[in-house]
Amino acid sequence: MSSLSREEALGALRWLIECGAGEAIGNEPVNRLAAAPVPAQARNLESAPAVMPLAALPVPPLVTVQNSERIAASFHGLAELKAALMSFEGCELKRHATTTVFADGNPAAGIMLIGEAPGADEDRQGLPFVGRAGQFLDRMLASIGLDRQKVYITNIVNWRPPGNRDPSPEEASICLPFLHRHIELAEPKVLVLLGAVPLRHLTGLQGIMRHRGRWQSYRLRSGGREIPLMPTLHPAYLLRQPSAKRLAWNDFLAVAEKVTELGLA
Numbered sequence: 486m487s488s489l490s491r492e493e494a495l496g497a498l499r500w501l502i503e504c505g506a507g508e509a510i511g512n513e514p515v516n517r518l519a520a521a522p523v524p525a526q527a528r529n530l531e532s533a534p535a536v537m538p539l540a541a542l543p544v545p546p547l548v549t550v551q552n553s554e555r556i557a558a559s560f561h562g563l564a565e566l567k568a569a570l571m572s573f574e575g576c577e578l579k580r581h582a583t584t585t586v587f588a589d590g591n592p593a594a595g596i597m598l599i600g601e602a603p604g605a606d607e608d609r610q611g612l613p614f615v616g617r618a619g620q621f622l623d624r625m626l627a628s629i630g631l632d633r634q635k636v637y638i639t640n641i642v643n644w645r646p647p648g649n650r651d652p653s654p655e656e657a658s659i660c661l662p663f664l665h666r667h668i669e670l671a672e673p674k675v676l677v678l679l680g681a682v683p684l685r686h687l688t689g690l691q692g693i694m695r696h697r698g699r700w701q702s703y704r705l706r707s708g709g710r711e712i713p714l715m716p717t718l719h720p721a722y723l724l725r726q727p728s729a730k731r732l733a734w735n736d737f738l739a740v741a742e743k744v745t746e747l748g749l750a
């Protein structure tokens with residue numbers, strides 16, 4: 486690194502940030518591409534190599550979609566589900582994240598909002614929608630008389646994707662059984678989907694502009710009950726496109742009407 490010019494070093498840093506390494510978490514740089522040191526016992530063996538090649542490191546067990554469906558279905562309370570997710574090692578995203586972001590708000594509220602994925606602020610604080618988009622979401626909720634004690638909030642995936650990219654289909658499908666179980670355990674009366682990502686993964690519908698503002702329904706995995714579901718625009722999108730706020734306002738008015746009709750909040 487010392488042979489890099491200032492411009493080259495800045496270029497490399499910019500590239501790392503684009504790849505998702507957006508934060509310094511230690512004072513000393515760590516070369517994670519270097520071979521891992523061998524444990525002390527192994528070093529005593531004459532035949533042991535000085536370093537262990539990366540390929541020889543233990544690989545975490547493969548967790549498949551079928552696995553995670555069976556595992557998720559076995560949890561009987563939100564605390565149990567949260568604890569399970571915190572120790573779940575089946576999603577690649579967790580390897581890059583600082584915390585598991587489970588949910589915020591009041592699970593008994595009857596109104597459940599589902600976003601895309603935690604961002605940098607959420608990853609630091611362990612709560613969904615606490616950054617700029619979250620503060621804007623709070624104002625949107627306030628405009629229809631709601632706050633975090635009157636709603637329950639989570640995301641499609643529980644770990645921040647590097648560089649805030651969308652979760653991949655594989656990452657989402659590993660997490661989805663947990664989300665279906667999460668919905669089942671929280672028993673909301675209304676679901677609000679924030680943006681195209683939750684719309685796609687929870688309903689299979691493509692195109693948030695086409696589907697926003699129209700009631701859909703979500704069928705609980707255990708069968709039976711259907712829950713009214715309103716797709717709307719993501720607050721981060723609204724911060725980038727203020728002219729779309731009036732569309733989201735109309736969607737929120739429809740949610741407010743449903744909340745009154747169902748006697749929630």
Ligand code: URA
Nearest residue numbers: 600601602603613614
């Ligand atoms: N955007 C999301 O979709 N979810 C969060 O938790 C934060 C930002």
